[in-house]
Amino acid sequence: MADSQVYARQLLPKKHGYPMYYPEPLDDLPLEYRKRGVGIGDVGIIKPNGAFQFVFNIFILWTESNPGINCFGVPDGFVPMELGRRPAARNQNKHIKGSAIMSNCEKSTAASGSIGVGDGSIPSAAAGTIGFNVTSSSSETALLTMPDGALGEDYYNDTAIRSFSIANALSWYEFINVKLGRAAPNGSLYVVTGCDKSTAWGIATVEKHSSSRSLSLQFTAIKGLLGASYSCSWAVTGGAVPRSSLAAEDFALGADIKQPQNQCLFVRGYKIMAREGLMALQSPSELVAVESITDHSKSDSLLRQNDRSFPGNASEGRSWIGRVTGYQGGGKSNRESDDGWSTEKELDPHVGAYHPLDTINRYLLENTQAQVAITHESDWWALSPVCPYPPRCSAGLLIEIRTRLSQMRLKSSAVWPPIMHFR
Known part of the structure; x- marks a missing residue:
């Protein structure tokens, strides 16, 4: 079983949306998109590895001279949907700093400090380490840590997105499979109406833990000076598979760019099947x-x-x-x-x-x-x-x-x- 599937099926019942095993934007997308990450109105595919493959956004006007984030083009006859005023509900602290979402494991006492300590305004780096224990009886485990918390946003009028998708779904499949030549399996088309995004994260999965001893995992997040981004890492024992976010400078977002909330942890939207x-x-x-x-x-x-x-x-x-x-x-x-x-x-x-x-x-x-x-x-x-x-x-x-x-x-x-x- 792929780690991305273990992660998704363990955290899906938490009802935050589809858990993205790869929250970071794909490298081949325009800088404008990579700065914002997955967003409301995106049409794409959730890939088997847990990444969101962006195709186009239903709210963005496309022209050949100025495609914007719709760098792959748009379906024939495409007319963007009107975004509206104040279109989305936004909760900046939907997930508080230092929070975690987990399945079949428990949080242990923090080894040092606490996740999310400090804001970078003092002349020293803030660091926090938190531990997790996986019980010996767990067949599968998944966990997500959010040292800087995460925002949540959802489009108010998602029925309008539904109606727009109904009218255009088949032409979107045609565009992806025929014009772009990508593999969009029937049922895979996804239209985003909401998401949770962060600046930093840690993900870990354990599959078929059968040892009589529990596993331990330690997640460390170090916040740089003067508002710089987090540097995250894992220390694990046993068969755990960890992932963690990169610092802003590793994303090639541009000089002196503060890490944006562009890491999509959960996505919510419509799935369409013909x-x-x-x-x-x-x-x-x-x-x-x-x-x-x-x-x-x-x-x-x-x-x-x-x-x-x-x-x-x-x-x-x-x-x-x-x-x-x-x-x-x-x-x-x-x-x-x-x-x-x-x-x-x-x-x-x-x-x-x-x-x-x-x-x-x-x-x-x-x-x-x-x-x-x-x-x-x-x-x-x-x-x-x-x-x-x-x-x-x-x-x-x-x-x-x-x-x-x-x-x-x-x-x-x-x-x-x-x-x-x-x-």
């Missing part, structure tokens, strides 16, 4: 309302992926819809003709990062007439009591989804293609 075997467009008058969910015969296979649903495995000459959804034409989808949903191939960790929303989106497409399913990061939080350890809780999660959806009058959206929301 129906596998998307058929040719029909007239909106043929939309079908779904009154209840009764057919659950394939629920035990909803967490399985079909190779044909991923772009890149398609044969030459197929349309972009086929490359995105697996549709081959001829009046039947792959699912109808081949029942690809029952394949025994589990989700390939090298293809897509697991998320509980994938389960919800597949269920919606399996049990409704919707062509596209769109769900928000917070939509599965109400289900988390039956899913405390994703993705090993598919049975309980699916039962809860069935129960909730069977009590609703589910109707496709009035827009075309028909969309199913889970909210």
